[in-house]
Amino acid sequence: MNILLTGGAGYIGSHIAVELLHAGHHVIVVDNLCNADAKSLRRVAEITNCEPLFFQTDIRNEAYLRQIFAANRIEACIHCAGLKAVGESTQKPLEYYDNNIGGTLTLLKIMHKYNCKNLVFSSSATVYGAADTLPITEATPKKPCTNPYGWTKSMIEQILIDIQHAAPEWNIILLRYFNPIGAHPSGKIGENPNGTPNNLMPYITQVAVGKRPQLNVYGNDYATPDGTGIRDYIHVVDLAKGHLKALEALSRNCGLQIYNLSTGNGYSVLDIVKTFERVNGIAVPYKIEPRRPGDIAACYASADKAARELGWRAELGLDDMCRDAWNWQKSNPDGF
Ligand code: NAD
Ligand code: WQD
Numbered sequence: 001m002n003i004l005l006t007g008g009a010g011y012i013g014s015h016i017a018v019e020l021l022h023a024g025h026h027v028i029v030v031d032n033l034c035n036a037d038a039k040s041l042r043r044v045a046e047i048t049n050c051e052p053l054f055f056q057t058d059i060r061n062e063a064y065l066r067q068i069f070a071a072n073r074i075e076a077c078i079h080c081a082g083l084k085a086v087g088e089s090t091q092k093p094l095e096y097y098d099n100n101i102g103g104t105l106t107l108l109k110i111m112h113k114y115n116c117k118n119l120v121f122s123s124s125a126t127v128y129g130a131a132d133t134l135p136i137t138e139a140t141p142k143k144p145c146t147n148p149y150g151w152t153k154s155m156i157e158q159i160l161i162d163i164q165h166a167a168p169e170w171n172i173i174l175l176r177y178f179n180p181i182g183a184h185p186s187g188k189i190g191e192n193p194n195g196t197p198n199n200l201m202p203y204i205t206q207v208a209v210g211k212r213p214q215l216n217v218y219g220n221d222y223a224t225p226d227g228t229g230i231r232d233y234i235h236v237v238d239l240a241k242g243h244l245k246a247l248e249a250l251s252r253n254c255g256l257q258i259y260n261l262s263t264g265n266g267y268s269v270l271d272i273v274k275t276f277e278r279v280n281g282i283a284v285p286y287k288i289e290p291r292r293p294g295d296i297a298a299c300y301a302s303a304d305k306a307a308r309e310l311g312w313r314a315e316l317g318l319d320d321m322c323r324d325a326w327n328w329q330k331s332n333p334d335g336f
Contacts, residue, residue: 007081009036039336076118089149100152178232178262182321183328190328205329219291228269232300235316266300
């Protein structure tokens, strides 16, 4: 299939590109490189021996998108492009709403114009907010979001639900990612944050490689077994494979569907630190700091619906995630 992959030069998008190319799809990447390096796509080509077609543009550039659709018979879109830093979104809400929602609306208009009505959207666990019961399932009610980034995801979901409701010929899958970590086992692509990492695993790998003196553990007084926050970490390669399964469902005219991409397992911050140290034989010094505002104690989700309906389950474990994250960081201490 000819697949348009927005945000395909980014962390998750580049891993999706690898899986799509391995499966024989024709991949057309659109990315403005606001949070990515085009070298990631060269690495994708090294891994797969196939070159994705790449257009450097903002998805809000309607005229450019139109040209891309006119020149390529695009059959489905995987829409990963977006700004994703929770803290930054509270400082720059307009930028986040404009980029994430504005970008999605432009993409949808052009898809409609070119009669491409198959879409997979990168949504997030953040739409569940602080859920009342665990594990989270797709039937767990969404809660108000605590930051503009989260609201962009929640609002885009609603826009997509409304569009599919009005025009049932659209096939739309909302994939709610939990905490993607790790990297491709080749060590050629991985997470490459600008500046100080916001997320746990890239912070740990930067401590391990000597770029930062220690990890700050945000809170050890949560109601969890060791007091630190619990999350559902998922290997980025498993996550990427979930998109292939979603594409198959689009081809079966699935209508509107929502799936958690998670493992069902919750690990604490200290579980991650200890596993990283054991698997890689490297120390990660840490210090307990106060809780980070906006954090919740625990979040993990059932992926049974994806297993049942898509035939997808995460196959890699925490050891794999820690090994591959470190393999990427140590082979690329300064990123791409
Ligand atoms: P990323 O920043 O590495 O990738 C996003 C890509 O989109 C980047 O390459 C960026 O340059 C591009 N981009 C942003 N705005 C654009 C625009 N207007 N036009 C064109 N390109 C644009 O982030 P990621 O971790 O790979 O996340 C991919 C998607 O998954 C995002 O939508 C994110 O919100 C979502 N998501 C990520 C996580 C996570 O923890 N990484 C969790 C849940 C959901
Ligand atoms: C994980 C745990 C922290 C950093 C975020 C977004 C969410 C989604 C995934 C996009 C928490 C602790 C972290 C550090 C720490 N993204 N931590 N020291 O907050 O679960 O989710 O990324 O959709 O929307 O909110 O992930 O990796 O930031 O934190 O102790 O330096 O690690 O307190 O318990 P989070 P995270």
